[in-house]
Amino acid sequence: MKYRFLIILATCLMVMSCSEDYPATFEGDPYLIFPTDDHGYNIYVQQHFNNFYYYGQEGVDRDTIYVPLNAFGAIPKEEVAVKLEAFNSDTLSFPERIDSATENAVPGVHYVPFESQEMINLLKYKANVMEDSIPIILLRDESLKETTFRLTFRLAEMENAKVADNDENRVVVYIADKISRPSNWDFWYFGIYGDVKLDFMINHSDLRWTEDDMEIVLSDSFLLAYYVYKFKEDLKKYNEELGVNGPLREADGTVVTFDRTY
Incomplete structure (x- = not known):
């Protein structure tokens, strides 16, 4: 009986010790981040390619791509109004990740501006999920027949979510309407x-x-x-x-x- 009591006492002490060392649950706003692609390495740059040339229909004047977005630290308890900021990617810290033969996309010409009401209504991250996606609407302009443009954007500050790794957490979308080499050409x-x-x-x-x-x-x-x-x-x-x-x-x-x- 004596030994049984000692075993129970020791077990209780171990449990109490472990509970004191266990980290507290994160209770702040969730962090949002763009997950890296297969070639992202340690640089948070996600790349997408969209070429209207392959659609085979001149009547197609816009297209929507969906960019994955993840939450960590906490699950959003309510819907998050996602805010994006397009920027001149000539200023990237890692220019080698950008195709230098392309030009910066023009809002309203090559894509629907993020601050437009149309995009504000669409840029939402659902509540109670760890993974979601946001739409980006690309526009078909005559200039795409001659030049490939790049839309580079990052997460901007939001009311009920934090921005993770904002320095290099970016997305680059290449837009064209002409025949071009597939990125995985063998x-x-x-x-x-x-x-x-x-x-x-x-x-x-x-x-x-x-x-x-x-x-x-x-x-x-x-x-x-x-x-x-x-x-x-x-x-x-x-x-x-x-x-x-x-x-x-x-x-x-x-x-x-x-x-x-x-």
């Missing part, structure tokens, strides 16, 4: 990239060869082998049809091939 299987080559691939397949299409094909070795073989055979026939006007070339005169790049 040089090993498709060779050096070219606009004429990509246009040939689109016209000789059932795909638009967007980043999503490329990811699907590259993840399936049989499908990848099929398309590589098909493009080589189709290009051979196409060059024969061109005759003395061939072979197929890029704008700078480079001959289009699907030879592997070593």
